[in-house]
Amino acid sequence: MTGLGRASAILGAGTLISRITGLVRTIVLLAAIGSVGRASDAFSTANQLPNNVFTIIQTGVLTAVIIPQIVKSVSHKDGGQAFISKLFTLGTAVFLAATGVAMVLAPWLVFIYAKGYTPDQLALGTAFAYWCLPQIFFYGLYALIGETLNAKRVFGPYTWAPIANNVISIVGFIAFMTLFGDNRNRVEMWDPAMIAVMGGTATLGIAVQAALLLLAWRRTGLRLRPDFRWRGVGLGQVGKLAGWTFAMVIAGQLAGWAQATIVSEASGDHPAGTIMGAAWLVFMLPYSIFAVSIGTPYFTQIAEHTAEDRHDQVRGDVARSIRAISLFIVISTVGLAVASVPATRIFTENGAFAVQAAPVLICYLVGLLPLSLLFIVQRTFYAYGDTRTPFWFTVVQCALILVSALVAPLLVPLSQLAAAIALGQSLAGLVQTVIAVILLRRRLGGLELARTGRSLARFVLAAIPAGFAGWGAYLLLGGSTGWSVGGTGMVGRLSGAVGTGVICGAAFAVYLIVLALLRAPELTVVSDLIRRFLPAHRS
Numbered sequence: 001m002t003g004l005g006r007a008s009a010i011l012g013a014g015t016l017i018s019r020i021t022g023l024v025r026t027i028v029l030l031a032a033i034g035s036v037g038r039a040s041d042a043f044s045t046a047n048q049l050p051n052n053v054f055t056i057i058q059t060g061v062l063t064a065v066i067i068p069q070i071v072k073s074v075s076h077k078d079g080g081q082a083f084i085s086k087l088f089t090l091g092t093a094v095f096l097a098a099t100g101v102a103m104v105l106a107p108w109l110v111f112i113y114a115k116g117y118t119p120d121q122l123a124l125g126t127a128f129a130y131w132c133l134p135q136i137f138f139y140g141l142y143a144l145i146g147e148t149l150n151a152k153r154v155f156g157p158y159t160w161a162p163i164a165n166n167v168i169s170i171v172g173f174i175a176f177m178t179l180f181g182d183n184r185n186r187v188e189m190w191d192p193a194m195i196a197v198m199g200g201t202a203t204l205g206i207a208v209q210a211a212l213l214l215l216a217w218r219r220t221g222l223r224l225r226p227d228f229r230w231r232g233v234g235l236g237q238v239g240k241l242a243g244w245t246f247a248m249v250i251a252g253q254l255a256g257w258a259q260a261t262i263v264s265e266a267s268g269d270h271p272a273g274t275i276m277g278a279a280w281l282v283f284m285l286p287y288s289i290f291a292v293s294i295g296t297p298y299f300t301q302i303a304e305h306t307a308e309d310r311h312d313q314v315r316g317d318v319a320r321s322i323r324a325i326s327l328f329i330v331i332s333t334v335g336l337a338v339a340s341v342p343a344t345r346i347f348t349e350n351g352a353f354a355v356q357a358a359p360v361l362i363c364y365l366v367g368l369l370p371l372s373l374l375f376i377v378q379r380t381f382y383a384y385g386d387t388r389t390p391f392w393f394t395v396v397q398c399a400l401i402l403v404s405a406l407v408a409p410l411l412v413p414l415s416q417l418a419a420a421i422a423l424g425q426s427l428a429g430l431v432q433t434v435i436a437v438i439l440l441r442r443r444l445g446g447l448e449l450a451r452t453g454r455s456l457a458r459f460v461l462a463a464i465p466a467g468f469a470g471w472g473a474y475l476l477l478g479g480s481t482g483w484s485v486g487g488t489g490m491v492g493r494l495s496g497a498v499g500t501g502v503i504c505g506a507a508f509a510v511y512l513i514v515l516a517l518l519r520a521p522e523l524t525v526v527s528d529l530i531r532r533f534l535p536a537h538r539s
Contacts, residue, residue, distance in 0.1 A: 014159030015293050019285045021166035023346065026281055027493050028173040030274070030347050033198070034185025038121045040274045041267045042187065045114045045260070046128030047202055048277070050135035052253055053098060054143065084148060085227040095140035102133045113257060114273075116264030120187045124195075131199025135206045142210035149216060150296060151303075157216035159293070164212055165205035172201025244387035248394045255401040259421050262405050271357040271418040278347040279361040279422070283368060286332030291325050291372035298376060303383040311444060314380065318440070319448035321376045323455045327522045329372045330459040331466055331511040333365050335504035338470035340365075342477075342503065345496030354496070359419035367426030370433035377436045384443070393435040400428035455522055462514035463507075470507030477502065 033040040102109065106129040110122060117125065146158035176197050184190060217224070266272040298321040305313045336343060340358040348354050381390050404424025412420045441447045477499050515523055 014156060014163070015289045018159060018162045018166065019288055021163050021170070022281065023285070023497070025166045025169045025173070026278060027346055027497075028170050028177075030278070031182050031493075032173050032177050032184065037185030037274075038118065038187050038267060039124060039185050039190060041114070041264070041272055042117065042121050042125035043128050043198065044273045044277050045110060045117075045264075046125045046199070047132045048260075048273075049102070049109055049113070049129055050133055050139055050206075052256065053102060053136045054139035055249060055253070081222055082227065084222055085225050086229065088144065088224055089227050091140065091144045095137045098140070099134055099137040102136055103130065106130055106133060113260045114264045114267075115261055116267060118187075121267075124187050124190055127190075127192075127195045128199050131196065132202055135203050138203070138206045138210040142206070142213060145210070145213040145217065148222075149213065149220060150300060152220040152222075153297075153300060154216060154219045157213050161209045161212045165209040168205040168208055169201055172197065172204065176201070244391045248387070248391040251391075251395055251398040255398040255405070258402050258405045259425070262409060263418050263421055265409070266414045266417045270415045271360055275344075275347070275357045275360055276418050276422065279344065279357070279364055282336065282343050282346075282361055283364040286329060286336070287368060287372055287375075290328035290332065291375045294324050294328075295321055295372075295376045295379070299379045299383070302376075302380055306383040314383075315444050315446055315448065318376060318380055318444070319452055322373055322447075322452055323522055325372050325376065326369065326452075326456055326459055329369050330456070330463050331508055332504075333368045334463045334467040334511075335470055335507040336500075337362050337365050338467055338474055338507065339500045339503040342474075342496040342499035346493050346500065348493075356415060357418075359416065360422050363419045363423035363426060365426075366423060367429040370426075370430045374429070374433045374436060377433065377440050380440055381436075381443075386443075389439055389443075390436070393432050393439065396435060397428045397432035400431060401425050404428065455520075458515065458518055458520050458522070462511050462518065462520075465514055466507040466511035469510040470503045473503045473506040474499075 030040070033043055107122075107126045110125040110129050114122065114125060142161070146161070149158055176194070179197065180194050184194070260273060263272050263276060298317055302314055302317045305311075305317065340361045341355055344358045344361055345354040348357065378390050381387070401424060404427070405421050408417055408420035408424060437447065437449075441449065512523070
């Protein structure tokens, strides 16, 4: 197996553990503040604000611009030393300034994302925001260090560091319940000490996560020093490229703002911001384990090949990564769709509410494969220094998201508003990915689409009996009745987690058997990954 395989195995293992601990973190968090209620939605809104800024930083500049530029800077006489030192100095200054501005604007930021909240809910959200917004600085450092490590082919730490964040958060949230009790889902239950423990725990985890990446910096062979002389090493080109990606991410944030504002009308009695966040976390589990873990090493290699004008190899890289990612994402979509009720049950003590909230996860899953393929397609444009084309096909997506979010309240009741908004996002992502693939194919002169289409057909064919196998496991475990009325508290959440694992495991096993019967050549990806984890192979 190549270095890409080893990197994907390391990233996949780290992401799997990170996501599992992240699920535990969310379970404990929702046990502390409740999965439905005005207080839990207030915390979700406040804690999402630094994530929104982080998305702008990471997607708008780092992923789109910095990795290709760092790869190119290796050709400098100093191996990129001056460029990266200047970059880090500038980045640190920007992160500090962004954090300061966000702290000043905290009340307005909460309001524009949740204007459907009551005055006391807005006040609680603002109090949480003051504790959570410092995460912007630490998120920024984490992303800048991590993307630099990836560009220098040090892939592991960026994926493993979030585990520390999750562990700290779990301990902190358990301490919160020990001190103040659990299920604090009403606004009037909260006092300044409780807000400080909850918000401070969330921010401390992000700070430690960023600090841990510094321990891996030695492996890059670079030495950082403050350098405010920002001219002469190509930062102007970075700014030019970043202009389009900033505009792209701002468009995405506006679409997200519309979604958050509209769904806030359902807060209190129906699935809203908290459940959408929990469903998104489950949705992102296969995306992170497979799309990101497989696609990230490929992105670095694609950037290297574009810098060397090896376009034939770029086409092969893109096609192989798409097939490898699709192999896992197709069955993940089917498995989680069948297990949507127990998967949602993980996040709520109310089993009947889990059944009501399951459609939110299903609607997100409609867009799992398109989003996963977009990961590598979009980054190929970035590798060529083209940030304008991704801007335009993302604008199409954002426009469709906005329209669907505005239309949703007119078509569905409040109880299904979150699901309708999630479905609109998924369909918009599908259109975006189709456009992106067409444009990339034109640019590269081909993408092996015929071969990739045959692979996708095999995956879908194998996923059909796999889905029935998962459904059979679902029925044997009690079906919706078992999770809608059975189990309460942590026992109910545990049964949801175990049930999700059993259902997805059954579906995945049948999927592999059918692919083996079809003699699918893509199964070598699975066998290579398994061998990479075997002790004898690692030695």
